[in-house]
Amino acid sequence: MVDDRLGGANAAADLLTGRRFLEVEGPYGVGLTAVEIGADEFCRQPKPDEAGAVLSRAVAVPMLRKSFGLSVRRLQGYAQLGQPLDLTPVEDAAEAVARREEEFIYYGQPQYGLEGLLTAEGRHELKSSDWAEVEQALHDVLAAVNRLDASGFHGPYALALSPKLYNTLFRRYEGSDMLQLEHLKRLCELGVFKAAIEGAVLIDPHVGKLLIGQDLMTGYSSNDGIHHQLFVSESLVLMLHDPDAVCVLKPPTG
Incomplete structure (x- = not known):
């Protein structure tokens, strides 16, 4: 993970939701560039006088x-003189990587x-x-639970919501002290x-797992005499096993 001394770990963790309910496997190292999926198969059935071609499928x-x-000067001042160090740049970089991770988990990258x-x-x-109707959130989520339950996915479940929908849940039922x-x-x-999504999605964790190559970390790039150039990086992919373990609640139009 990002070195806590640079202040980025907490900044990233606050934005990461997929890791909280999906199975996480790894890290396997930065050299993991693709993962094979499925079984090796002939690309077509060979004719009697033709050599067969066996192919495998992989995801990047x-x-x-x-x-x-x-x-450079402020880092030296921090290390040698105990002067305060502004870590906003590393926090911003960690948050940018975290937001991109969330995008891959929820929306993927269809072009690839x-x-x-x-x-x-x-x-x-x-x-x-x-x-806006207080009872409607529970009604919609129950409908999604029933859909997954009928498909053989019996939970436990996680629910990811757009900021707007999440914020509506801080209301109490009439005549009760319980928040939605x-x-x-x-x-x-x-x-x-x-989460940074539109609408809502109910997930049974049997949907798949998050495969980590390199976990979130900082690295050193160069020194131009004025600044130390660093970076935050990671590598990971969402491996979907049972997409029907997901029920998307599409927001109403208009």
Whole structure:
């Protein structure tokens, strides 16, 4: 992970939601650039006089990277004189990488054949209603739970929500001290998370796992005499096993 002494670890962790409910495997190292999936197969059935061609399929493991600079003079002042050091640049870089990780988990990268939780072929989809009505959030999430339960995925579940939907849950039911958020956490035992997505998505963790090549870390690039040039980087890919363990709640139009 990003070195805590540089102040980036907490900044990144606050934005990462997928890692909190998905199985995480690794790290395997920066050299992991692709992962083979499925079984080796003939690309077509060979004719009697033809040599067969056996192919395997693979998914790429994206590397995420964000550069930043720290003043040579201010680092020396911090190390030798105990002067304060502004770590905003490393925090900003760690947050940028964290946001990109979340984007890959939820939306994938279709141009490169990478699917996300919200875009995977085979996912369930339901139309949600306006959560301005206090009871509607529970009604919609229950419908998603029933859909996954009927498909053989019995939880526990995680629920990721857009900031707007998440913030609506800080209301109490009429005549009660219970917040909507507390109520939904009883139903979604793996947690309810605010994520940079549109709408909402209910996930059974059997959907797949997050495969880590290089975990989030800082690296040194160069020194131009004025700034030390560093970077935050990681590599990872979402491996989807059962896309039908996901139910997307599409926001109402208009």
